[in-house]
Amino acid sequence: MAQSAPTHDPTPDAELDELVGAFDAFVKAAKRSRARAEPGGAALTSSQVDLLHPLLDCEPGGLGLRELARLVGIAAPTATRMVDGLECRGFVTRARDPEDGRAVRIALTAEGTEVLLERRAQMLARRRAMFDLLTPSERRAAAKVLARLATAFERS
Amino acid sequence: MAQSAPTHDPTPDAELDELVGAFDAFVKAAKRSRARAEPGGAALTSSQVDLLHPLLDCEPGGLGLRELARLVGIAAPTATRMVDGLECRGFVTRARDPEDGRAVRIALTAEGTEVLLERRAQMLARRRAMFDLLTPSERRAAAKVLARLATAFERS
DNA sequence: TATTGTTATACTCTATAACTATA
DNA sequence: TATAGTTATAGAGTATAACAATA
Numbered sequence: 001m002a003q004s005a006p007t008h009d010p011t012p013d014a015e016l017d018e019l020v021g022a023f024d025a026f027v028k029a030a031k032r033s034r035a036r037a038e039p040g041g042a043a044l045t046s047s048q049v050d051l052l053h054p055l056l057d058c059e060p061g062g063l064g065l066r067e068l069a070r071l072v073g074i075a076a077p078t079a080t081r082m083v084d085g086l087e088c089r090g091f092v093t094r095a096r097d098p099e100d101g102r103a104v105r106i107a108l109t110a111e112g113t114e115v116l117l118e119r120r121a122q123m124l125a126r127r128r129a130m131f132d133l134l135t136p137s138e139r140r141a142a143a144k145v146l147a148r149l150a151t152a153f154e155r156s
Numbered sequence: 157m158a159q160s161a162p163t164h165d166p167t168p169d170a171e172l173d174e175l176v177g178a179f180d181a182f183v184k185a186a187k188r189s190r191a192r193a194e195p196g197g198a199a200l201t202s203s204q205v206d207l208l209h210p211l212l213d214c215e216p217g218g219l220g221l222r223e224l225a226r227l228v229g230i231a232a233p234t235a236t237r238m239v240d241g242l243e244c245r246g247f248v249t250r251a252r253d254p255e256d257g258r259a260v261r262i263a264l265t266a267e268g269t270e271v272l273l274e275r276r277a278q279m280l281a282r283r284r285a286m287f288d289l290l291t292p293s294e295r296r297a298a299a300k301v302l303a304r305l306a307t308a309f310e311r312s
Numbered sequence: 313t314a315t316t317g318t319t320a321t322a323c324t325c326t327a328t329a330a331c332t333a334t335a
Numbered sequence: 336t337a338t339a340g341t342t343a344t345a346g347a348g349t350a351t352a353a354c355a356a357t358a
Contacts, residue, residue, distance in 0.1 A: 026302040029309035047348065080318060134305075150184075232340070257333075258339040
């Protein structure tokens with residue numbers, strides 16, 4: 001295999017294999033790390049964090065359910081169910097839209113905002129702890145590589 | 157905050173923020189890419205692929221259910237249910253262990269092996285397509301960075 | 313008629329607790 | 336009694352289809 005094309009791409013297969021292997025190891029390590037950090041005691045699951053996130057940066061009135069579902073990328077009935085639970089626990093409010101009797105406005109409560117921000121801060125702290133293990137030059141290289149891989153993902 | 161420790165780490169906060177941002181973008185791109193590649197038409201979900209994987213490289217007799225569950229990192233009843241479905245579809249066999257009446261041996265069928273290898277090849281092809289978008293030097297840098305991040309994950 | 317949200321239903325993945333059969 | 340596996344049960348997350356209320 002790899003009949004040594006000598007011009008400008010010396011070892012494509014071996015390099016690809018190495019990269020694929022490194023990628024796999026990385027994904028597995030990331031999964032384990034996440035599992036370690038979310039042992040079940042967390043107030044919010046990551047799906048719930050995803051659902052609440054758009055509510056942080058929206059108008060004070062909140063968002064319609066369909067709009068929220070669309071932003072998060074889930075089906076409307078799924079959002080209904082999740083909002084049910086989060087409303088019960090006092091993290092969001094669900095109010096009839098005064099201008100459109102069909103619609104509903106979903107908004108974060110103070111407690112919901114607090115819990116969400118706390119959770120976000122925890123995640124950030126974990127990432128920082130990890131990135132602090134890198135040297136400055138490794139950090140620069142990592143930022144560059146990750147950005148490059150993100151665009152490659154989008155195009156592939 | 158950050159009272160400008162001037163000695164050897166010039167812009168730690170800005171750099172960390174950049175890295176965290178790049179990491180987020182990467183994770184999101186990876187999620188979207190995976191969603192694109194697994195639109196529901198796939199024969200196996202990724203959990204099922206994870207479950208079947210250890211059966212590829214085991215003794216011909218197959219694995220016990222508990223052993224399989226342990227390798228994959230799920231609870232035994234979860235494995236039982238998943239094996240139920242995969243057995244129905246002809247991807248694995250479940251045979252009483254002749255030497256231990258309590259135990260069961262789970263093994264891939266020819267069809268299961270084929271489907272699993274095909275799925276694995278698809279995933280590999282997708283990754284290769286992505287990695288082919290990188291230049292050789294970017295590939296080398298990426299392999300190095302991903303390996304480094306994996307060890308950082310394990311230690312953080 | 314079109315849109316918003318909800319209910320009904322179903323499937324996958326996950327877990328714990330209780331059970332059966334065998335060692 | 337200890338171990339292997341299963342059943343019972345529960346809950347989160349996901350979807351589609353059918354529905355009610357409103358525009």
